[in-house]
Amino acid sequence: MELEGRVALVTGGSGDIGTAISDALARAGCDVAVTFVGNEDGAKATAGLVEAAGRAALPLALDQRVESSIEDAVAAVVDRFGGCDVLVNNGAWNIGIPFPELDRLDAETWDRVLETNLRGPYLLARALAPHLRAGDGGRVVNIASVGGLMPGSSSIAYSCSKAGLIHLTHCLAVALAPEVAVNCVAPGLVEGTRMALRLPEAVAAGARRQAVLGKVGSAEDVADATVLLCRADTITGQTIVVDGGMPGAMNFG
Ligand SMILES: NC(=O)c1ccc[n+]([C@@H]2O[C@H](COP(=O)([O-])OP(=O)(O)OC[C@H]3O[C@@H](n4cnc5c(N)ncnc54)[C@H](OP(=O)(O)O)[C@@H]3O)[C@@H](O)[C@H]2O)c1
Secondary structure (H helix, E strand, C coil), rough: CCCCCEEEEECCCCCCHHHHHHHHHHHHHCCEEEECHHHHHHHHHHHHHHHHHCCEEEEECCCCCHHHHHHHHHHHHHHHHHHCEEECCCCCCCCCCCCCHHHCCHHHHHHHHHHHHHHHHHHHHHHHHHHHHCCEHHHHHHHECHHCCCCCCCCCCHHHHHHHHHHHHHHHHHCCCEEEEEEEEEECCEECHHHHCCCCCCHHHHHHCCCCCCEEEEHHHHHHHHHHHHHCCCCCCCCCEEEECCCHHHHCC
């Protein structure tokens, strides 16, 4: 799909990886709606990058745990741009709870993680489906995690939410075909990000140790993989892992 002149909605565009994705999509020719929850300044800074690339930007409040907030955000994007061609489900929430500490992972935390990281992306895809299907079709890219491919990440809830998001990618690839291609990027540790800072240190150290390239994933490679999946016309239901080559995450997708 030619990206010049397309409209993209990047959830969590105020965050570290969302900034890189918004910037890369803008440089590929997209106007970008950049969502935030608490970090409005971050979203505005990302919007500045989009505009510096010569494209229009729309910073937008969105709490994807709340259905009415999703409906409002979709309406605002359509009102501003007349439609939407690309959804990047990048927004997510994590908390560091080592896997063996089951008593610390209570029902409330489980629900917050699953509502944000799995239910939200589904509701966003559902709300945007008529717009993504319109014209000559659209793209969804879900940002998951290697924690969804193997049991290790900030918490059991996060790992399960990302495993669910990877399978949601498969299900939506079937549901939205043939008009919309749905794919996934699964980062490993991305150094310096807020999410990485919330990882238990042993998990971060394990990711560094296992990366056969001697370095972990980068936000730029996640962004480039997202653009590739938006451009591609014959790829759907797939996952690209960006983690410096952790053997345990190879042979998935
Ligand atoms: N960083 C890593 O090492 C790493 C590794 C694997 C996978 N990932 C995945 O990469 C993606 C981006 O992560 P990141 O490192 O850029 O994290 P980040 O800097 O913490 O950004 C997370 C973004 O999600 C938004 N968000 C949080 N709760 C939300 C909600 N209820 N509704 C809508 N948006 C919400 C945040 O908004 P506000 O800041 O405005 O509140 C922020 O924009 C996530 O899907 C994450 O799971 C990251």
